[in-house]
Amino acid sequence: MAVIALFDLDGTVLTFDGAAPGPGRTAMGRASRELYGDDHTQGIRFAGGTDRAIARALLDRAGLPFDEDKVQALIDRYLEHLEVELARRPYRAIGDVAGTVTACTERGARVGLATGNVRRGAAIKLASAGLGDVFDLSRGGYGCDHEVRAEVVRIAIARCGREGPVVVVGDTLQDVAAARAAGAHAVGVAVNQATRDELIAAGADAIVDRCDRALVDALFRVAAWR
Ligand SMILES: [Mg+2]
Known part of the structure; x- marks a missing residue:
């Protein structure tokens, strides 16, 4: 059964340069x-x-x-x-996003998005970071689909075909909580120790610091858990 890998966007795949607000x-x-x-x-x-x-x-x-x-x-x-x-002020990728998605796909995963962005916002943000062709946006749950993040994850799972174990990749405790509520595993992306502690406390199954090989390995490792 194909693993379904659902990526959050802001803070997980995309970040911005310069001072907040982004x-x-x-x-x-x-x-x-x-x-x-x-x-x-x-x-x-x-x-x-x-x-x-x-x-x-x-x-x-x-x-x-x-x-x-x-x-x-x-x-x-x-x-x-x-x-x-x-x-x-365009967004930029956090790590090797394109390589990470390719590696997931090559290992048999279905890659989609579970993001609070409306679909058009997701497309605009990804394009600004040069990632416009990396994700299949038809395999996504978005902020225009539902106000509640767990429902966004459920919609994303349905659009990916509901096949196998699901892993949500995200940077906030809301991503982890939504994954749990939807019966999915969660891999946290943490840029600092405070975020790492927060994601672990929320119940993340693994933590990585960017989109890279280690994320791909963590994703498939937790997907194999019961
Ligand atoms: Mg985020």
């Missing part, structure tokens, strides 16, 4: 200012969240009731600002 948060802040007169992103945790959940939190902070049209308008404006911002 391109995503910057773009959402601009969309908020444009639509609601102020940047309502302060205090919202973006890492590990889904775009729909971030939009819900932002509307709440703006004192507006949740409404599907408002969510769509906010995400549409966000995507326009994201493209502009990424032309100036």
Whole structure:
């Protein structure tokens, strides 16, 4: 049975140079200012969240009731600002992402995405890092599919064909929790000791520090567990 390997994007596959806020948060802040007169992103945790959940939190902070049209308008404006911002400050890959995906595929895995980004946002971010052709976006669960990350993982699994053991690769405890809730294994990508400790506490099956051979080995090792 084919192993299904689902990658998170931000902080796992993609990072940015320069000071925070990163391109995503910057773009959402601009969309908020444009639509609601102020940047309502302060205090919202973006890492590990889904775009729909971030939009819900932002509307709440703006004192507006949740409404599907408002969510769509906010995400549409966000995507326009994201493209502009990424032309100036693109994302870059964390390690050898293309080589990692190729190695997973060569060992028989089905590689997909489980990300809080809406699908178009995922495509824009990957393209900015030169990774536009690396993932098959039809094998993904996205922030436009569901607000709850565990559901995003379940949708990604269904789109990958539900075949064999599933391993989620992510950088936040939300990735690990979503993997657990969906019956999947979790490999954490940690850039520092604090993140490493957090991911271990959340129940990650293995921890690596970037997309490389060690990640591929860890992924297949945990996939073989019962
Ligand atoms: Mg992430």
